[in-house]
Amino acid sequence: MSKHRNDAASTEFEQPCPVRDVLDRIGDQWSLLVLLTLQGETKRFNVLMREIGDISKQMLSRTLKQLEQDGYIRRTVYAEVPPRVEYDLTDLGRSFLEPMKLLVAWADTHHPAIREARRAYSQRASGGRREA
Amino acid sequence: MSKHRNDAASTEFEQPCPVRDVLDRIGDQWSLLVLLTLQGETKRFNVLMREIGDISKQMLSRTLKQLEQDGYIRRTVYAEVPPRVEYDLTDLGRSFLEPMKLLVAWADTHHPAIREARRAYSQRASGGRREA
DNA sequence: CGGTATCCCGTCAGATACTG
DNA sequence: CAGTATCTGACGGGATACCG
Numbered sequence: 661m662s663k664h665r666n667d668a669a670s671t672e673f674e675q676p677c678p679v680r681d682v683l684d685r686i687g688d689q690w691s692l693l694v695l696l697t698l699q700g701e702t703k704r705f706n707v708l709m710r711e712i713g714d715i716s717k718q719m720l721s722r723t724l725k726q727l728e729q730d731g732y733i734r735r736t737v738y739a740e741v742p743p744r745v746e747y748d749l750t751d752l753g754r755s756f757l758e759p760m761k762l763l764v765a766w767a768d769t770h771h772p773a774i775r776e777a778r779r780a781y782s783q784r785a786s787g788g789r790r791e792a
Numbered sequence: 793m794s795k796h797r798n799d800a801a802s803t804e805f806e807q808p809c810p811v812r813d814v815l816d817r818i819g820d821q822w823s824l825l826v827l828l829t830l831q832g833e834t835k836r837f838n839v840l841m842r843e844i845g846d847i848s849k850q851m852l853s854r855t856l857k858q859l860e861q862d863g864y865i866r867r868t869v870y871a872e873v874p875p876r877v878e879y880d881l882t883d884l885g886r887s888f889l890e891p892m893k894l895l896v897a898w899a900d901t902h903h904p905a906i907r908e909a910r911r912a913y914s915q916r917a918s919g920g921r922r923e924a
Numbered sequence: 925c926g927g928t929a930t931c932c933c934g935t936c937a938g939a940t941a942c943t944g
Numbered sequence: 945c946a947g948t949a950t951c952t953g954a955c956g957g958g959a960t961a962c963c964g
Contacts, residue, residue: 677894678839679824689937692811705946716938721947731909738816743944743945759898762891765813766875771810773884777863822955837926847957853927875925875964 685730690715690723690745692760695732702748707788817862820845823893827864827885856885864888881904 687690690712697703698713709720724747727733732753738744749757804856818824829835829843833862841852856879859865868901881889 679899680807681903682906683824683895687815692815717947718939718949719937724935729910729913730906731913737946740945743947745946749796752902752909755902756898759891759894760874763815763895766888766891767811767814770884770887771813773811774814778861781863783859849927850929850955850959854957869926872925876926877926 672705684725686756686760688723689700690719690728694720694723694727695749695757695760696764698747698749699757702746705745705747709746727753817858818864818888818892820855822851824838826855827881827889827892828896830865830879830881830885831889833878834878837877837879840879848874859885 688694693712694708697708703711705720707726708724709715709717712720713744715723724733724735728735728747732748733747734750736746736748739745805904818827823842825847826840828842835843837852837856840856841849843849847855856865856867860867860879863882865879866882868878869878870878
């Protein structure tokens with residue numbers, strides 16, 4: 661999604677296509693998972709690391725910075741002896757999760773159908789291809 | 793989104809995480825745009841090319857094949873003199889677009905807020921960083 | 925017309941090491 | 945604890961050329 665020129669008007673969206681601008685960022689490897697993990701609770705960097713499990717420090721750091729830039733989350737630094745940094749969702753972030761959670765639910769519901777479609781497709785491929 | 797191991801159980805989703813499995817595929821450069829372009833109308837390969845505008849033959853071909861594999865679209869080949877191939881949405885494809893269109897609408901609505909967040913962030917960066 | 929095959933390069937993400 | 949810096953390999957996607 662990231663290369664489609666945002667500066668050129670595509671056929672159906674004018675100017676810097678908002679959909680791309682938004683989905684390019686959130687559609688990456690980790691953004692959605694981080695937002696989902698922050699739902700309902702403020703969390704520290706290392707807690708996020710542990711809960712997500714297989715994300716590297718670098719990617720978590722980058723992802724958090726981008727989400728903060730775009731206004732989805734807020735970063736709070738406490739000037740303490742061992743540094744403490746907490747992250748939580750902003751109103752924009754929570755707002756975003758509403759339609760997003762519908763999509764997540766759709767994915768959950770229809771995942772079997774997609775698996776089945778893939779199975780059927782590979783079957784068809786080994787047989788002969790239909791025509792109209 | 794594509795590298796997070798689907799085979800390992802992450803903290804909040806079990807087994808091959810459906811959300812990743814679905815969003816990894818449609819979260820690419822072109823899938824969503826192709827689905828959106830096919831809304832309400834069956835279209836031929838070259839029509840899609842022209843309407844999308846800046847997609848290459850190869851990427852359109854790949855994208856269509858993936859979408860067909862996953863059951864979002866149907867491909868119909870007419871055995872005619874100049875070959876004719878038409879694509880249209882399946883029920884699954886139309887079903888998918890429902891939550892997706894809510895997300896698209898969200899992006900449209902909140903795009904200004906995000907632009908503003910980015911602007912504010914870069915302002916803050918040049919000044920001094922706040923702490924709590 | 926509707927593709928596939930090949931080449932090639934830019935970006936992205938992991939590993940590792942270092943810092944305030 | 946919470947990051948940043950650097951290096952590197954993998955991969956996505958464009959350009960081009962060819963095929964049924």
